[in-house]
Amino acid sequence: MTLLQSAPEWCRVSLIECPDYLDQVATWHHRECLRQGLQSSQQTRRDRLLQHLMGPGSVPQTWIALERTNAELIGCVSVVSYHLGGRPGTPQTDTPLWLSSLFVTPQWRCRGVASDLIEGVRHFARELGMTSLWLTATDQSEFYRRQGWQLVRRAKLGGRWVNVMSCELDTH
Secondary structure, eight states: OOOOOOOSSEEEEEGGGOGGGHHHHHHHHHHHHHHTTOOOOHHHHHHHHHGGGSOTTOBSEEEEEEETTTOOEEEEEEEEOGGGTTOOBOOOTTSOEEEEEEEEOGGGTTTTHHHHHHHHHHHHHHHTTOSEEEEEESTTHHHHHHTTOEEEEEEEETTEEEEEEEEEOOOO
């Protein structure tokens, strides 16, 4: 397992390296879809997450946060491209990548886990040559704003209004 983060309490790793956590991540994704009023099924979430295991430079991709002492799953985040037509691959640098499905268990919130997961996505996007990332947010827009994201517009998604936000990636 390649540890991508050296925080004392948790580590960030690719779901590719730890596929045993796929079902729990699928459960979290399913619950979040339902919370947002989107149609979802546990099996659909699982099937879509299987595409996140195609390769380290491929999109979609998911990272997880694991508690260091007992490898308990404490969070996840994904990056997707809606321009790949649902197929895994490497997007062109002029097509937007979207941060998606950020989740941290309640007992681990406000401890830097979400920020670290976001930074992992930023790093991945920069390595692909991307200059920006996008996301949609409802109740966590202020958190993302503090992380450097800017509101671009409001849009309706699944019958709910969401904030469409972006952040520029430094390319240094």
